[in-house]
Amino acid sequence: MAATTRLRNSGIAEIDKMDGRQFEKYLGLLFSAQGYKAEVTQAAGDYGADLVLTKSGQRIVVQAKRYSKNVGLKAVQEVYGAVAHYRASSAWVVTNSDYTEQAYKLARSNNVRLINREQLIEIILQVKQKNSVTRKVG
Template identity: 95%
Template sequence: MARRRRRKQKNSIEEAIAGIALIAPFFFIYSVTGSMGASVFASFVAVAMVIAFIFYRQLAAATRLRNSGIAEIDKMDGRQFEKYLGLLFSAQGYKAEVTQASGDYGADLVLTKNGQRIVVQAKRYSKNVGLKAVQEVYGAVAHYRASSAWVVTNSDYTEQAYRLARSNNVRLINREQLIEMILQVKQRNSATKKAG
């Protein structure tokens, strides 16, 4: 809920800036030149620039999503998602172990890096993940003798899940963070291939 509110506030700020960018050239040019024609022309140029900027941002966002492969992730079942995350974390230098499908004690993956053990709950959902996932992964910390607990989803979390995670020091990785993680790994891999 709070994230949705922040997104709406961000959109409102962007709309206000676009509005100012459309109106300001008209008044500025008119005050400098006194020419209505030049003012209208400046406004048209500003409109074209705002439209181009909006188009560019939408195109960049669509390209980013396509490059991340998130659409394929959205089609995976839960077990495929767990295995995919195992590969993704392995590419980041973690030793990743996907736990058994049932009776996993709240951890779908166990990651190890630099002597630290992290339990991960993987949630491939079409809706927001609730606090049950946070409770389960937090419970897995003691069983697996882990130092940290994470929940990773291709979606987002409820406000209750965010609050519980904050109070129990559980890291939540949502859709945007997952996309960013995937893109970073792909970028690193392509740079390594070019260098090699």
């Protein structure tokens, strides 16, 4: 699939126009489609997690960053801090952009998964492909 077609099919341009809260809700739907139970936390006082995902008894805290520039250290620190509060086993940061080198380093040393623009597009396309297959079969 050509790069421009992949981008168009992913809907990433619409994501780039969303506000932060819409992005959080969108990710909740996206991860639900992947079999996670997704809960969007309250807007204020979320203790560093925008979403809490549950699957197979595992809890994952997610910090969502809809940015036009690279996401820095603070997001990694916040989501890592949320692990204990939500009694989670993993922490992820998801962005429609990318991360600074410092963020990548801190995430590696703290076992925080960073999902950047390319990986997000990949997840979206996988979900869309899975859904189109089920629609055709059903």
